[in-house]
Amino acid sequence: MRNLVRANTTEFWLILVILALSLFLSAATEQFFSLVNFTDLMNTSAVNLIFAMGLVVVLIAGGIDISFAVAASVVQYVTALALMSLGGGNWALGFIIAGLCGITLGAVNAALIHHFRIISIVVTIATFNVFFGLLMFFTRGVSIYNLPDWWSARIILWEQETASGAWAELTLPVLVMSICVFLTWMLIGHSSTGRQLYAYGDNPEAARRIGINEAAMQYIAFGWLGLMTGIAGLMQVNYAQEVVPNALFGRELDVLAAVVLGGARLGGGRGTVFGCVMGVLLIAIAENGLNLLGVSPYAFKMVVGAIILVAITLSNLSLDTLVRQRT
Amino acid sequence: MAERAGPGAVLAMQRVSKTFGGVKALDHVAFEVRAGEVHCLAGENGSGKSTLIKIATGVYSADPGADIRIAGQRVAAPTPGLARRLGIAVIWQDLALFPEMTVAENIAFETLLGARPRLASQRRLRETAQRALDRLDVALDLEAPLRRLPIAKRQIVAIARALVGEAKLIFMDEPTASLTQTETDHLLAIVRNLAAGGVAVVFVSHRLAEVLEIAGAVTVLRDGGLVGVFPTAGMTQSRLTELMTGQTFDNAVAARDRSTAAPVLEVRGLTRSGEYQDIDLTIRAGETVGITGLIGAGRTELGHTLFGMTRAERGEIRLHGRPVAFRSNKDAIRAGVAYVSEDRLSLGLIQPQSIADNLALPVLDRLLSGGLISPRRKAELVDSWIRDLAVKIGKPDDPVSTLSGGNQQRIVLAKWLATEPRLLILDAPTVGVDVGARAGIFAIIRKLAEQGLAILLISDEAPEVHFNADRVLHMAGGRIVGEYDPRETSLAALERAVYA
Amino acid sequence: MMAWLKARLGAEVLGLGLFLVLVVLVFSFASDRFLTAANFGSVAVQLPELGLLTLAMLLPILSGGLNLAVTYTANISALTLAWVLQANGGPEAGFGAFVLGSLLALAVGGAAGFVMGAVVAYSRAHPILVSLAMMIFLRGLGEYLTRGGDISGFPDFVAAIGHGSILGVPAPLIVFLACVLLWQILLGRSRLGFFTYMVGSNIEATRYSGVNTKRALTLIYTLSGLMCAVAGIVMMARFNSVRVGHGEAYLLITVLACFLGGVDPFGGFGRVTSVLLALVILQLLSSGLNLLGANQHLSTAVWGLFLIAVMVLRFGWKRWIEMRRNGT
Incomplete structure (x- = not known):
């Protein structure tokens, strides 16, 4: 147990902070500790969590990706056009097209990184501009509202009327998110491939010498993020019920902040699914709590930014660095 | 200089050259080691020892014209994965470990390799790692992350990693650099044991006394070229230094009495x-x-x-x-x-x-x-x-x-x-x-x-x-x-x- | 001739210079309006905004970090100036209010940079993360204070600064070139500039050599924040209004421009002159495409492709040199 806490200090602190925040919000507001609020939180966080599951794998493998959010917009557009030309399609087809499209865009990043030895931040900043620029150019910024019914329909998997008369409900994105979380957990925590990804991110030179296939690592990491990107794009459309080409612009940095808050390290080798979920939830709960407390929506981001800034300062100023700096 | 060839050689390298940015790190070097032999690779820093090890294990590729045979089979282009599958293990000078991973994972990483994804069994990792540590007769917390270990303990982890699996040839590049005498003695005993069991060990150490004690033969490199292969019987430290540097040194104590200075x-x-x-x-x-x-x-x-x-x-x-x-x-x-x-x-x-x-x-x-x-x-x-x-x-x-x-x-x-x-x-x-x-x-x-x-x-x-x-x-x-x-x-x- | 140029300027500047010539040639054949005063005039007007933000990004990248808060730091600084002007009568505000507002804007930008620098230096948190959090904070702060709207209604001389020119050179361009010169001296000749490169290559070794690296990092980000404030003031003068989110799309372009200019993504290497060249190339590409009927979005995509092409060429060039060296 002590080892568990020692090895996962960030996760441990996150739980404490989330518990404290939840206790405070439960006491300060009536609505926070309610089934309706909880399901709302899950529904709104689902897409970010799916993105986070992909990004954490890339971070663990020692890379970074700035392009995934606009890649998701590309996926949405391509999928919408493909489905329309196929006469509507269905969920299975939607997942296949979106997934393949996402994986392809991820593979483009991986190929540039691996075969031309360009570091991931340079590659993905370039592809960010390419993906977004081409998308806006070809679509002229026009949104698609005329989507197949199955795609934009709100699918409620579970619902319950609460005492207050409001309905608590969980929608499809939550189920899909749970599956993605489970699969990512299996991949990075419990499969040999996942452990190779950790090793590769931790010490690439040592990984090469022990016989880990570098190309495979890049393609798996960025391919997985691509897959998650495709699925997240699909789910975001289901949630928003429209395809807006610049809807996800800027989302990459929000997800990145949440994932790194959850203990993943820029530079590789560290990060867990659990921490990642905690990171996304902490930000979601903070926004949700501010909303319930009646704080102006304009102030949300400011407070969230301040929370992240303080959190990373404190989590990096661990006790031993403080002691070392004093001496 | 003994001419040796033919069967029994676990690793035989001929005409190995390597150029980095115009500089020849290795120039037509030959190297051979047989089963059950403890062979020392000696040379100054920059003489090409590490480069030779990296070529043998596929980390670097040799310049065209080299002939590398592992267990008698010609290997056109060794890769780290191939070398490992052919039974070559290495204790790297810089250890090449994974600081964020646990001791058990570091030691038994071999069980996680391979392209086919499968479940990573923590139990199997621990058992494999424990067996390797048992051979070394040391106890380490298997679940601790490696970064928490002091350098001497990390060295032991690197040694244990090489003992996992059935290696036919183990390269040991400065394995004793941070070990105490007791730990070193223990390692040397294990090396003898391995050799008795038919494993070939290539030993690199700057402690020449250690080298002469453990190795049967020594290959000397100087400035990327092969000086020769010599039996250690009858070899002295000063003779070996001379072969490595091409110079003779007579050390004299330089101490003076400064007890009156301020x-x-x-x-x-x-x-x-x-x-x-x-x-x-x-x-x-x-x-x-x-x-x-x-x-x-x-x-x-x-x-x-x-x-x-x-x-x-x-x-x-x-x-x-x-x-x-x-x-x-x-x-x-x-x-x-x-x-x-x-x-x-x-x-x-x-x-x-x-x-x-x-x-x-x-x-x-x-x-x-x-x-x-x-x-x-x-x-x-x-x-x-x-x-x-x-x-x-x-x-x-x-x-x-x-x-x-x-x-x-x-x-x-x-x-x-x-x-x-x-x-x-x-x-x-x-x-x-x-x-x-x-x-x-x-x-x-x-x-x-x-x-x-x-x-x-x-x-x-x-x-x-x-x-x-x-x-x-x-x-x-x-x-x-x-x-x-x-x-x-x-x-x-x-x-x-x-x-x- | 080539060898002489290469020795004088370095391979990076020479390579980018050739690219520049190529871009000019291609577009002047493709459009007869490319080689005109009007076109270069519009480039000269567009260059400073992106350019000043890129200068703000350059220092942190050279030190081995990144400042993702450049655009919002610029916005917040401009907001500061806007309020000072409004508090002093809006359109009737005097030049004194402008000077005071500008100084306060610089103070705000510098303060944002100082906080980032101090956190990066003392907590050793990753600069991407620190500046990202600062960016989210500043964006939120700005949106909260402006309620997402525009602030306008400035005295006439503000617009004159944004659109005026001295001896035919647009005023923003003069500001930009002055800042380029300042950065050139800072990085080439000053103590802090020297430390920036050293810290970027190896911060621990720099500390072992007796440099107060924490102070150096704090100063680097503070200077970056100050440059953001200059960019914010210039943008305000150009648009004659302030809105949080102005120039948001420039954020990743500034990073792109630095990489294009041969700045090492890990820090320690990079020159102001080659970054300036990269900026000019980007603007010429964009104005050339514009003349051919494309919009800014296509230019953005081309910029991305251009960065990939340059990186691939650099990779190929290195390979080729290695092969040639090993061959002989």
Whole structure:
């Protein structure tokens, strides 16, 4: 147990902070500790969590990706056009097209990184501009509202009327998110491939010498993020019920902040699914709590930014660095 | 020089060359090792030992024309994965471990390799790792992340990793660098055991006594070329050194009596818990005091405090009789203390930056003219030091990383001498410096001492301090446990005290 | 001739210079309006905004970090100036109010940079993360204070600064070139500039050499923040209004421009001149495409492709040199 806490200090602190925040919000507001609020939180966080599951794998493998959010917009557009030309399609087809499209865009990043030895931040900043620029150019910024019914329909998997008369409900994105979380957990925590990804991110030179296939690592990491990107794009459309080409612009940095808050390290080798979920939830709960407390929506981001800034300062100023700096 | 070939060779390499950026690191080298043999690979730093190991294990690819056979089979293009599958394991000099992963994962990583994804069984990892540790007869917390382990324990993890699986050939590149004598003896026993069981072991160590004790034959490399293959029977340390360097050395004790000179540094009762305790130390003008001891004895930590990088909890430091309390190494430099780090690659120099910039860094304030750096003054500084210390360089604008270890160390010395120090702390000044170039470094140091500089020479090589210091202190477990006068004590006695 | 140029300017500047010539040639054949004063005039007007933000990004990248808060730092600084002007009568505000507002804007930008620098230096948190959090904070702060709207209604001389020119050179361009010169001196000749490169290559080795690296890092980000404030003021003068989110799309372009200019993504290497060249190339590409009927979005995509092409060429060039060296 002590080892568990020692090895996962960030996760441990996150739980404490989330518990404290939840206790405070439960006491300060009536609505926070309610089934309706909880399901709302899950529904709104689902897409970010799916993105986070992909990004954490890339971070663990020692890379970074700035392009995934606009890649998701590309996926949405391509999928919408493909489905329309196929006469509507269905969920299975939607997942296949979106997934393949996402994986392809991820593979483009991986190929540039691996075969031309360009570091991931340079590659993905370039592809960010390419993906977004081409998308806006070809679509002229026009949104698609005329989507197949199955795609934009709100699918409620579970619902319950609460005492207050409001309905608590969980929608499809939550189920899909749970599956993605489970699969990512299996991949990075419990499969040999996942452990190779950790090793590769931790010490690439040592990984090469022990016989880990570098190309495979890049393609798996960025391919997985691509897959998650495709699925997240699909789910975001289901949630928003429209395809807006610049809807996800800027989302990459929000997800990145949440994932790194959850203990993943820029530079590789560290990060867990659990921490990642905690990171996304902490930000979601903070926004949700501010909303319930009646704080102006304009102030949300400011407070969230301040929370992240303080959190990373404190989590990096661990006790031993403080002691070392004093001496 | 024995001509050996044919069956029984686990690894046979012919005509191996390797060029890096126009420089030949290896030139038509042949190397062969047989089953059940302990074979030593000897040579100075930069002679090509590590490059040869990396080619044999597929980390580097050899220049065209090489012929590499593993277990009799010609291998056109070895890769690390292929080498491993063919039964080659390596203990790397830099250990090549994964700091964020657990001890068990580091040792038994082999069970996680392969392209086919499968469940990673923690139980199997632990069992495999435990078996390897049992062979070494050491206990480690298998679940601890590697980054929490001290360097000596990490070395054991690296050794244990090589013992996992059924290796037919194990390369051991400086496996004993941070081990105590007991641990070393244990490792040597295991090596003998492995050899008796038919495993071939290629052993690289700078402790030549160890090499001659364990190996049956030795392949000597010099400047990327093959000197020859020799049996160790009848070989002496001095003969081996001669083969490695192409020069003969007669070491003489350089110690002089400086007990009448004025003290420069006086340390009383210096303590920093967990690092060093109750250190009393005096260094006089023109005196060289050596501190030796095993890695982890607290030598470097003491050096850090004297240089203002850390603060002692108790005790007193006086410079020229006045007590000092450094808030940072900047204060220490201003007070006339300079520190040559043991880690030249990552702390001593800024490798990718130019020779000129590295030299200018600690004395930048003196190069300012009207608040801006004067290129003329900078060029003058660089020219004069390169001339003074006879550094062989191309252009001052070349990156430091293009220089040899010996010349890099001269740049480090120049950079610190430019600050006009009164006390020079040298922490392992010859790590990664050729035997041949070491003499040049020590000649400079001796000249500095003659000019009145007080020098603290820290080294884990007992001979180095024995021959170059005026007095030798032995440090163990954070304390100074003995003092020796090289003129009265033999090197053998000092080594017995340090390594026992 | 080539060898002489290469020795004088360095391979990076020479390579980018050739690219510049190529871009000019291609577009002057493709459009007869490319080689006109009007076109270069519009380039000269567009260059400063992106250019000043890129200068703000350059220092942190050279030190081995990144400042993702450049655009919002610029916005917040401009907001500060806007309020000072409004508090002093809006359109009737005097020049004194403008000077005071500008100084306060610089103070705000510098303060944002100082906080980032101090956190990066003392907590050793990754600069991407620190500046990202600062960016989210500043964006939120700005949106909260402006309620997402525009602030306008400035005295006439503000617009004159944004659109005026001295001896035919647009005023923003003069400001930009002055800042380029300042950065050139800072990085080439000053102590802090020297430390920036050293810290970027190896911060621990720099600390061992007696440099107060914490102070250096704090100063680097503070200067970056100050440059953001200059960019914010210039943008305000150009648009004659302030809105949080102005120039948001420039954020990743500034990073792209630095990489294109041969700045090492890990820090330690990079020159102001080559970054300036990269900026000019980007603007010429964009104006050329514009003349051919494309919009800014296509230019953005081409910029991305251009960065990939340059990186691939650099990779190929290095390989080729290695092969040639090993061959002989």
